[in-house]
Amino acid sequence: MEAPQLYDPPQRSAINIGQEERTFSLIGGIGLITFALWRRSAISIPMLLTGFGLIYRGMTGNSSLYGALDRNTAVKSNPANVSVPHQQGVHVERAVTVNRPVEDLYNFWHDPVNLPQVMGYVDSIQPIGNNQTHWTVKLPGGAKVEFDSEVYTDTPNEVISWRSLPGSQVENAGSVRFRPAPVGRGTEVHLNVDFVPPGGPLAQALLKLFGDVPNQYIAQYLRDFKQMMETGEKATNKSQSSGRKEAVQQ
Amino acid sequence: MRAVTWQGTGKIQVDNVPDPQIINPHDSIVQITTTCICGSDLHMYDGYIPTMERGDIVGHEFMGRIVEVGSEVKNLKVGDRVVVPFTIACGECFYCKLGLWSLCDNSNPNAAAAEAMYGYSPAGLFGYSHLFGGYAGGQAEYARVPFSNVGCFKVPDELTDEQTIFLTDIFPTGYMAAENCNIHSGDTVAVWGCGPVAQFAIRSAYLLGAERVIAIDRIPERLEMARKGGAEVINYEQMDVPDALREMTGGRGPDSVIDAVGMEAHGTELDYWYDRIAQQIRLETDRPTALRQAIQACRKGGTVSMPGVYGGFIDKLPMGAAFNKGLTFKMGQTHVHKYLAPLTEHIQQGRIDPSFVITHEVPLDRAPEMYKTFRDKQDGCIKVVLKPGTSA
Numbered sequence: 001m002e003a004p005q006l007y008d009p010p011q012r013s014a015i016n017i018g019q020e021e022r023t024f025s026l027i028g029g030i031g032l033i034t035f036a037l038w039r040r041s042a043i044s045i046p047m048l049l050t051g052f053g054l055i056y057r058g059m060t061g062n063s064s065l066y067g068a069l070d071r072n073t074a075v076k077s078n079p080a081n082v083s084v085p086h087q088q089g090v091h092v093e094r095a096v097t098v099n100r101p102v103e104d105l106y107n108f109w110h111d112p113v114n115l116p117q118v119m120g121y122v123d124s125i126q127p128i129g130n131n132q133t134h135w136t137v138k139l140p141g142g143a144k145v146e147f148d149s150e151v152y153t154d155t156p157n158e159v160i161s162w163r164s165l166p167g168s169q170v171e172n173a174g175s176v177r178f179r180p181a182p183v184g185r186g187t188e189v190h191l192n193v194d195f196v197p198p199g200g201p202l203a204q205a206l207l208k209l210f211g212d213v214p215n216q217y218i219a220q221y222l223r224d225f226k227q228m229m230e231t232g233e234k235a236t237n238k239s240q241s242s243g244r245k246e247a248v249q250q
Numbered sequence: 251m252r253a254v255t256w257q258g259t260g261k262i263q264v265d266n267v268p269d270p271q272i273i274n275p276h277d278s279i280v281q282i283t284t285t286c287i288c289g290s291d292l293h294m295y296d297g298y299i300p301t302m303e304r305g306d307i308v309g310h311e312f313m314g315r316i317v318e319v320g321s322e323v324k325n326l327k328v329g330d331r332v333v334v335p336f337t338i339a340c341g342e343c344f345y346c347k348l349g350l351w352s353l354c355d356n357s358n359p360n361a362a363a364a365e366a367m368y369g370y371s372p373a374g375l376f377g378y379s380h381l382f383g384g385y386a387g388g389q390a391e392y393a394r395v396p397f398s399n400v401g402c403f404k405v406p407d408e409l410t411d412e413q414t415i416f417l418t419d420i421f422p423t424g425y426m427a428a429e430n431c432n433i434h435s436g437d438t439v440a441v442w443g444c445g446p447v448a449q450f451a452i453r454s455a456y457l458l459g460a461e462r463v464i465a466i467d468r469i470p471e472r473l474e475m476a477r478k479g480g481a482e483v484i485n486y487e488q489m490d491v492p493d494a495l496r497e498m499t500g501g502r503g504p505d506s507v508i509d510a511v512g513m514e515a516h517g518t519e520l521d522y523w524y525d526r527i528a529q530q531i532r533l534e535t536d537r538p539t540a541l542r543q544a545i546q547a548c549r550k551g552g553t554v555s556m557p558g559v560y561g562g563f564i565d566k567l568p569m570g571a572a573f574n575k576g577l578t579f580k581m582g583q584t585h586v587h588k589y590l591a592p593l594t595e596h597i598q599q600g601r602i603d604p605s606f607v608i609t610h611e612v613p614l615d616r617a618p619e620m621y622k623t624f625r626d627k628q629d630g631c632i633k634v635v636l637k638p639g640t641s642a
Contacts, residue, residue: 099344185344216362227356230342231397232322233274235359235374237384240273240394243255243265244305 029054253390259297270394275322278398309389310336335586341400352583422589424450427557430580431506440504444472448510503549512558515539535562556581
């Protein structure tokens with residue numbers, strides 16, 4: 001009998017400081033404490049605290065500041081091979097269950113030209129051959145982002161994975177997996193997206209400040225996808241009548 | 251067209267607004283012949299429904315004739331006379347297929363907001379705040395009906411508007427409330443409130459085989475209408491309700507209880523004043539005064555059925571009484587679509603004539619004064635029917 005599976009969310013290692021940096025932190029911390037104890041002046045207490053902080057940082061390899069900035073100097077990867085380096089960038093994942101056979105869902109996703117129908121802000125996706133596509137995204141506020149993407153895994157009715165090609169304005173990678181839901185409940189669709197927001201660690205920190213904006217986008221994509229697949233349309237209250245001034249003056 | 255719009259707490263007006271248009275392939279446009287003010291519209295009128303926006307067209311009980319159909323609507327044609335369920339449902343998702351139409355996965359365009367509030371989003375509703383989709387309502391001359399292939403139900407020509415209009419909400423809502431009581435022969439059902447939904451719950455409980463129905467209110471004309479529906483009545487201002495129920499049921503208590511009051515309950519006990527204050531200072535959003543008493547009065551192993559609307563948080567719910575008496579709770583917005591055909595059959599067979607509940611029938615333009623009359627229970631008002639296209 002198969003052991004029951006526990007839900008195991010993807011986790012990042014707590015260690016986000018590289019080895020050299022950890023050594024420097026340890027040496028610096030010991031130095032500061034020694035100096036503070038030797039001087040015993042007004043600035044000794046903050047120096048002691050900083051010293052202990054550096055030792056803690058060096059011993060555990062964890063920096064909460066780096067965590068907040070999504071910065072990680074512990075992992076080195078070769079950016080030539082991957083779009084989003086391991087344990088870097090923003091990771092979003094979300095699932096939805098759609099009351100349709102897996103073939104319908106896979107076929108919709110397999111033809112990338114369909115995706116702008118369910119992906120707000122994605123203006124167009126054009127095939128450029130060789131399993132590659134050119135994406136144009138119009139962000140709120142009018143900024144336009146373009147990148148080329150390639151599908152590198154495509155197993156019918158199971159999974160499609162893609163990654164951006166070198167030179168993209170937004171490095172990103174993702175996958176969509178299809179799994180049968182229990183009898184009569186349709187098909188589970190699991191969407192994973194990783195991306196490196198343009199603008200470096202500061203922009204990433206800002207993105208975090210605004211909560212889970214990327215998460216909300218992905219959730220909306222999946223809601224719209226589900227609506228399109230189940231009903232053939234997206235529920236909307238846009239451009240309907242109301243007693244508001246702008247509507248009345250039309 | 252003329253339409254009733256919400257302009258703020260206690261402010262309802264009739265405006266000239268643009269006519270609705272087909273937006274999606276499953277939409278239809280209905281020219282409205284009859285529409286009503288619902289008790290739940292009063293929650294919005296009184297400012298207890300969050301996410302209303304000034305200018306929203308309200309109303310969710312309406313019927314009329316199809317004047318335009320979307321490209322994917324195959325089962326309706328221009329001229330069809332239809333009633334429109336107040337819950338908007340797609341007919342294709344897991345919930346719709348199960349018959350849980352008011353829990354439709356796909357009909358709320360503002361599902362993200364509803365998920366944040368409730369975990370998962372229920373169906374969109376006509377004219378009932380942006381949390382439930384921000385759809386324009388039906389107290390108007392025309393309305394756009396999304397998913398009209400399942401959201402418009404053709405009614406027989408021999409039945410009048412007044413006989414069929416309540417299929418849109420209050421008849422199915424009262425019926426589902428009684429059905430949720432899981433009535434067995436010999437059962438006594440106690441109903442809190444004698445408003446329009448309660449009136450249908452009383453009559454539905456008898457249709458479903460209840461032995462006795464006991465109705466509780468304080469407004470004489472509402473108690474009288476309940477009595478005409480076969481209920482024994484209790485005026486809660488004149489007697490202690492749990493004591494009276496205990497005596498009337500030989501010490502057993504009612505087998506099931508229906509809270510047909512909801513979030514703006516009125517009461518006479520100390521807890522009512524507690525709720526008034528707690529609601530004012532935002533310690534709770536809804537006043538569960540009637541619900542508490544119903545839980546307390548219900549017999550052991552009984553059922554608490556809740557057609558009355560709740561939106562947010564309540565305080566001092568007697569969970570110990572509910573747990574230790576092993577009560578079952580059944581609640582939720584009505585799965586209207588499911589009841590349309592069977593209840594139409596009841597009307598056609600003459601087992602019930604829903605028009606009994608109407609006390610006022612006026613042109614649409616008189617809606618603002620009628621909201622006030624209905625809320626303040628003046629002039630014997632129990633149910634207001636509005637007629638678009640007639641002059642005030």
